[in-house]
Amino acid sequence: MLDTKKIIPDFPILGKKINGKPLIYLDSTASSLKPAQVIRAMDDYYQRYGVNIFRGVYKLSETATEKYESARSTVASFIGSKEANEIIFVRNATEAVNLVAATWGEVNVDSQSNIISTVMEHHANIVPWQQLVKRKNAKLNYLDITEEGRLQPGQIENKINVNTRLIALTYVSNVLGTINPVAKIIKIIKEINPGVKILVDAAQAVPHMKIDVNNLGADFLVFSGHKMLGPTGIGVLWAKGEIMKDLPPYQTGGDMIREVYLDRTVFNDIPHRFEAGTPHIAGAIGLAEAVRYLDSLGMDKVRRHEEELAEYALSNLTGMKEITVYGPHTAGDRAAVVAFNAKGVHPHDMAQILDRDNICIRSGHHCAMPLHTRLQIPASCRASFYIYNTKKDVDLLIEGILKAKIFFE
Ligand SMILES: Cc1ncc(COP(=O)(O)O)c(C=O)c1O
DSSP states (O other): OOOOOHGGGGGGGOOOOEEEOOOOBBBBBTTOOOOOOHHHHHHHHHHHHOOOSSSSOSSHHHHHHHHHHHHHHHHHHTTTTGGGEEEEEEEHHHHHHHHHHHHHHHHOOOOOOEEEEEOOGGGOOOOOOOOHHHTTTTTTEOBBTTTTTOTTHHHHHHOOOTTEEEEEEEEOOOOTTBBBBBHHHHHHHHHHOOOOOEEEEOTTTTTTTTOOOHHOOOSSSEEEEEGTTTTOOOOOEOOOOHHHSSOOSSSSSSSSSEEETTTTEEEETTGGGOSSSSSOOHHHHHHHHHHHHHHHOOHHHHHHHHHHHHHHHHHHHSSSSEEOOOOOOOGGBSSEEEEEOOOOOOHHHHHHHHHTEEEEEEETTOHHHHHHHTTTOEEEEEEEOOOOHHHHHHHHHHHHHHHHOOOOO
């Protein structure tokens, strides 16, 4: 496992007590905590060279520009891309999906088209497609899951046809924890219809495992900085240059232009064409620092650490009476996020009882209402683990759940 004794002191928030008790943070799937290194890198930007990029020829602006563009290269190599211009900085994974829907979708989807998503998606990978098919009078179909919470691969062949334009699927479910065999699925899709584009929602994958866009076969990949030790307000759309280079812009204004006349505009090249206005400069710098932090741990080690925690949490939770655990029960193809329900305890009540001991879990539908409908439950509790969590955190969670069960008996 990772050396958490070394890692935990890097996270200032974990050193603070709330009402005299330590923080047991089990909600990294929503947002991870931030190490001092990331906070310092952003602070350094504001303190030493916090000016705008591209617009100045003076030194400070050149430094800011160089740091922003080098953040792009750092993020590109983290996901195996050799082309920094295939990284478009956005606000978050949600904006990245919206950008694809509003640009590629606008040009390539018509009333004959269909798009395929899955019932296990976060709303961010459903609602933009619903809106697009509504605008275009196209169709949106969904791949279902098995009772264990895995995609049913056989369905893909049945759902794809010559009019399928895009498949939008998650790499890792933010509720079930299922790690989809994305590379295999993409291979199957491209064999059936090479023209289908694939968007992978990697918001729960990039922070937790080694991703190499070269081996994946996807056309678009989206993720958020705040789930991978980085700041809020910065996210990434990785998209193949050959797809993006001729697309119309997403938003318009400064920085995304090459020339502007009163009656027309010549747009900039990628990626700047898709980054209108002043971007989140400090955010990009913070994200690059987060990437360096994860790289220094090694993503294979991060994955192994989380797999062990998932295994430990699953073995404890599945052994408990009147607890239902959703998603696969094997840690090997599962992320360290565990959704569960305790009989007779509403998830919000469970979260509140745990909060009395500063154990932070999430309760609700976790922005996956269609998945909860599919599971025939209104809500669930969700505990998620990251590099700073230990088996002791799992023990405290189990103790807390037992307490809550007794309280509501
Ligand atoms: C799988 C998945 N996709 C997309 C998102 C949306 O991320 P953001 O809110 O940062 O845009 C989340 C957030 O929880 C997620 O878990």
